[in-house]
Amino acid sequence: MSDDADFDPAAYDDCQSFVVEYGRELLDVLDPRPGERILDLGCGTGHLTAEIDAAVGEAGAAIGIDASPAMVAEARETYPDREFARVDATAFEPTDPFDAVFSNAALHWIDDQNAALAAVADALRPGGRFVAELGTTGNVAAIVDAVRAEGRARGVQVEAPWHFPSLGDYATRLESHGFEVRLARVFERETTLDGPDGLESWLDQFGDDLLAAFDDPADAITAVEDRLRSTHYDSGAEEWTVTYRRLQFRAILSAESPYSSSQ
Ligand code: BEZ
Numbered sequence: 001m002s003d004d005a006d007f008d009p010a011a012y013d014d015c016q017s018f019v020v021e022y023g024r025e026l027l028d029v030l031d032p033r034p035g036e037r038i039l040d041l042g043c044g045t046g047h048l049t050a051e052i053d054a055a056v057g058e059a060g061a062a063i064g065i066d067a068s069p070a071m072v073a074e075a076r077e078t079y080p081d082r083e084f085a086r087v088d089a090t091a092f093e094p095t096d097p098f099d100a101v102f103s104n105a106a107l108h109w110i111d112d113q114n115a116a117l118a119a120v121a122d123a124l125r126p127g128g129r130f131v132a133e134l135g136t137t138g139n140v141a142a143i144v145d146a147v148r149a150e151g152r153a154r155g156v157q158v159e160a161p162w163h164f165p166s167l168g169d170y171a172t173r174l175e176s177h178g179f180e181v182r183l184a185r186v187f188e189r190e191t192t193l194d195g196p197d198g199l200e201s202w203l204d205q206f207g208d209d210l211l212a213a214f215d216d217p218a219d220a221i222t223a224v225e226d227r228l229r230s231t232h233y234d235s236g237a238e239e240w241t242v243t244y245r246r247l248q249f250r251a252i253l254s255a256e257s258p259y260s261s262s263q
Helices: 009-015 018-030 047-056 069-078 113-123 141-154 167-176 198-206 217-232
Strands: 037-041 061-066 083-086 098-104 124-135 179-192 239-253
Touching: 009 069, 009 198, 018 047, 018 098, 018 124, 018 179, 018 239, 037 047, 047 061, 047 069, 047 098, 061 069, 069 083, 098 113, 113 124, 113 167, 141 198, 141 217, 141 239, 167 179, 167 239, 198 217, 198 239, 217 239
Parallel strands: 037 061, 037 098, 061 083, 098 124
Antiparallel strands: 124 239, 179 239
């Protein structure tokens, strides 16, 4: 997301709570153990960080980081006893190594993927694990395609701000940063947005950069709703559904990683 944009934490918790709910499935892949130090990269409003912190117990620690000042402020207010830092994932320099780095629905926001993976590798102890979920090829394609089509109709160029890599590309990238990919899968998740205004709230929350080229983004959102209503809106249930395509992985940092500073 652009530097001057920020998320609205209240709207995020109210309307995008599925992000955290689905993130709980990823906690099973993480399998946090008592005594571990775990970094939650892109922690948002901190709910999953708090769950990880509870799982690692007094002897361990979970630290949440996020680039959004508003999200970190909200996380600190909700969980005053837990540790959060406002820092860009590519610039994070921990004092002590982590046993695991966890990231749910955050990596696709990062422009410099190599810098992010180098920072993750540097944050982990050798043998530490990186467990993450992000959008993969075709993620939220219905929304992106409808916004692009509306852009073409109005003569504006739409740039999608997200990085949705294929499994093959990301596994190769992870390997080039010293990780061994032990588990990786792609799957589709039909995702119901929150109520009759769910698509509008989604675009309000996440679409600033996607809609940046439009003179009147609110009007563009209405037009995008019109484009998608017949295929993605259930008027009986009064809800929108879009296909999220996910890449989930668990990768282990090799002991000989050139990026690992903590042997
Ligand atoms: C996602 O979690 O896949 C996502 C969320 C917001 C914008 C784009 C993708």
